[in-house]
Structures are given as C-alpha cells and as structure tokens.
Amino acid sequence: NAGVTQTPKFQVLKTGQSMTLQCAQDMNHEYMSWYRQDPGMGLRLIHYSVGAGITDQGEVPNGYNVSRSTTEDFPLRLLSAAPSQTSVYFCASSTINTGELFFGEGSRLTVL
Amino acid sequence: QQQVKQSPQSLIVQKGGISIINCAYENTAFDYFPWYQQFPGKGPALLIAIRPDVSEKKEGRFTISFNKSAKQFSLHIMDSQPGDSATYFCAARVGGFKTIFGAGTRLFVKA
Numbered sequence: 001n002a003g004v005t006q007t008p009k010f011q012v013l014k015t016g017q018s019m020t021l022q023c024a025q026d027m028n029h030e031y032m033s034w035y036r037q038d039p040g041m042g043l044r045l046i047h048y049s050v051g052a053g054i055t056d057q058g059e060v061p062n063g064y065n066v067s068r069s070t071t072e073d074f075p076l077r078l079l080s081a082a083p084s085q086t087s088v089y090f091c092a093s094s095t096i097n098t099g100e101l102f103f104g105e106g107s108r109l110t111v112l
Numbered sequence: 113q114q115q116v117k118q119s120p121q122s123l124i125v126q127k128g129g130i131s132i133i134n135c136a137y138e139n140t141a142f143d144y145f146p147w148y149q150q151f152p153g154k155g156p157a158l159l160i161a162i163r164p165d166v167s168e169k170k171e172g173r174f175t176i177s178f179n180k181s182a183k184q185f186s187l188h189i190m191d192s193q194p195g196d197s198a199t200y201f202c203a204a205r206v207g208g209f210k211t212i213f214g215a216g217t218r219l220f221v222k223a
Contacts, residue, residue, distance in 0.1 A: 004155075031209040040121065042201060042215035043156070050209060059115075059212070090155055097208045099144050103155030 002026050006091050006104035013081045013111045021076040021107050023091030031094045032074040036087040049074055081111045115139060116204050118214030125221050131189040133217045135202035142204035147187050150199045192221045
C-alpha cells in the first residue's frame with residue numbers, strides 16, 4: 001500500500017496564478033483533510049471531507065476550494081494564489097472513529 | 113485563535129532526562145486526544161493517544177497524563193534520547209473525525 005500520496009512535492013507560483021494540490025489514499029478511508037503548516041502556528045485545518053460528495057470548512061478555509069468525487073481523491077485548489085498561502089500543505093486521512101490520521105509527505109508551496 | 117494551546121514552543125533536554133510538553137483545551141466535545149511526532153521533511157505520525165475517560169496511558173517511554181476537570185493533558189518522554197529530537201504536536205478530535213492541532217513543540221535532546 002502507498003498510503004497517502006501528495007503531488008507535487010514542491011511548487012513555485014506567482015501571485016494570482018491557480019493550481020491544484022493532489023491527494024490520493026489507497027486505504028479506503030472515509031475521512032480526508034487538508035492542513036497547512038506554518039512556523040509557530042502548528043497544523044491548521046483548511047477543509048475536510050467525510051465521504052464522496054461531502055466537504056466542510058476547517059479553521060482557515062479562505063482562498064481554498066475542495067471537492068470529493070471519489071473515496072480515494074481529495075484535491076485542494078488555490079484559485080488565485082497569494083503570498084500568504086506560502087506554506088507546507090499536508091493531506092491526511094483516517095477511518096471515522098478510529099482516530100489515527102495518516103499523513104502524506106507534504107507539498108511545499110511558495111507564492112512570489 | 114488556537115483551540116488547543118500547546119507549550120513550550122521549544123525544549124532542550126539532556127540525554128536521559130524527562131521531556132514534558134503540555135496542552136490545554138476548552139471544547140468539552142473533544143473525544144480523543146492524540147500526540148503526533150514529526151521529523152524534518154516528513155509528515156506527522158501518531159505517537160500515542162488517550163480518550164477522556166482515562167487519566168493516564170503509557171507506551172514504552174511515552175506517557176500521556178490527562179486531567180479532564182482542568183481540560184489539560186501532557187506528554188512525558190522518559191529517558192529522552194537524541195533520536196527523540198523532533199517536533200511534537202498535541203491534538204484533539206471532535207465528532208469522530210475532525211482533528212485540531214496545537215502549535216507544536218520542537219524538542220532537542222542533547223547527547
């Protein structure tokens with residue numbers, strides 16, 4: 001099993017550009033989520049999903065869109081990138097009620 | 113505004129010493145309290161977790177102490193080793209899935 005796979009690992013964008021961070025899991029987990037990690041701020045929840053067709057906002061959703069068309073995939077879209085979105089992004093998944101979140105290796109995004 | 117408050121931000125401990133990291137929360141709906149360990153360039157990984165009906169859980173050198181009335185919980189690392197040097201996050205879960213993290217503690221264990 002590959003676990004949680006994130007692509008790309010590194011990306012540089014210019015202000016105003018759009019892009020999609022991809023996340024896929026092969027563990028048949030119902031729950032998937034996106035976090036951003038910034039120094040001194042820990043991991044902040046952006047958006048999450050409890051199944052195909054169901055998404056909800058986390059702590060810092062502004063500037064990001066998500067959709068969940070399949071159990072396996074949960075892409076994160078930046079419609080118009082801003083320097084404040086420079087961060088390391090992590091995708092995580094779990095079964096519901098079992099607790100353990102499985103994380104991907106992260107995607108480092110720089111917005112110039 | 114952090115729903116889970118973690119301290120200290122950084123910690124330096126001598127090899128063989130005890131590392132202690134503290135967390136506090138306000139939301140009484142949280143039903144599961146995990147700790148995650150993260151090494152540079154990697155995603156966080158579950159270290160140990162506790163449910164609120166238990167006051168202490170021990171796994172090897174790692175112990176969680178949980179005080180429900182004070183809404184506080186802490187991680188103790190006994191006999192700390194240089195290989196324990198990492199960033200540690202406390203977290204709290206609500207609704208069976210939504211997990212909120214603390215700001216993290218960077219631990220450095222001196223050899």
